[in-house]
Amino acid sequence: MSYPSLIAETVTFTGHNGDRGEAYYARPTRAEKFPGIVVVHHLPGWDEWIIEVARKFAHHGFAATCPHLYFRNGPGSPDDVGARVRASGGVPDDQVVGDVAGGMAFLRAQPNANGKVGIIGFCSGGRHAYLCACRIDHVDAVVDCWGGNVIVDDKSQLNVKRPVAPIDLTENLRAPLLGLFGNDDQNPAPEQVNRTEAVLRRLGKDYEFHRYPDAGHAFFNTKRTAFRAEQAADGWAKIFAFLRKHLAA
């Protein structure tokens, strides 16, 4: 028995406005074509957990890239850069959309690409994944893991960086969507997940939502007290089944 050989490294990608930044790129080494997945990191930043996720995708037969969405925000460790971005109110949605589109283009340009590329995001990355699937062409599948603020009830929360609630762009969603949520999460709260689902249903979108009891925000994150082993194992199985179905060549 043997495990697949992988390679994982930091590469340069071209993002929004043609800006060049770093991305983590993990893929199997065997000479085959693989589906691509752009991994969108969470609010705290481009950290060790999210690059482990990229390697997990490579282990399961995907070419995965995780762009560093905060590469423009100065030096330091991932938590220092994340804190700086938090203090400045986050990164603009337009910039994230451009960077994710750049990550997708990077994957499609690789000789190992099977031509299909999806997006997966966690936490604020889940919101970004939803947003990007509404704004970028040729997204073949999208996974939203507990993305908060897809619905924005307090309109004073909209600002120049995040001017539009992603829910208001749902009509433009053309990719099949998988959503995973913990029922103990407060952002998104179960009631907000229900309202998001109602919009998707009303607009006839291709989606599936899974809600997990006894799980809150970030229940996949092995580095947090929020980690829930059983729910995370089931969630990962659903992610791989969904992506294998929609990203097959």
Added chain:
Amino acid sequence: MCSYIIEKTAVSGSAKGPNGWMRIDTANVYFDHPYHAPLDHALAIDFVCEADGAKERVAVELSAESARALVKNILAALASGEAAHVR
């Protein structure tokens, strides 16, 4: 939940960071998922110098209970210290 909610406080003083003592002019205070503390949520304080571009920070992550105890003791230290030292 993760959010961008921050109580940004102008401060005047110094903090000892990874490269020694530094001037600080801002304390960013927020209650959210911590990076290091084994808590679901923590009261985080980042002491930075925004005038220098917040290049480095001194960071703490506290449980809500210990943050409240700290607030109480900060006020107590000020009360007793000013009584003893300030004429």
